[in-house]
Amino acid sequence: xxxxxxxxxxxxxxxxHLAGTEEPARLVAFLCSPQGQWINGQHLLxxxxxxxxx
Numbered sequence: 071x072x073x074x075x076x077x078x079x080x081x082x083x084x085x086x087h088l089a090g091t092e093e094p095a096r097l098v099a100f101l102c103s104p105q106g107q108w109i110n111g112q113h114l115l116x117x118x119x120x121x122x123x124x
């Protein structure tokens with residue numbers, strides 16, 4: 071990904087940056103933990119609030 075594309079995509083997220091590997095890893099760790107045991111059979115959209123055109 072070019073710096074230009076990364077910058078443009080970053081502007082479309084509330085946090086102002088794209089996720090690295092740590093952000094989705096924390097979600098997976100939560101879902102696999104006792105705290106996440108009641109979440110099952112769900113479609114989770116983990117995109118940091120990235121705005122897409124519909």
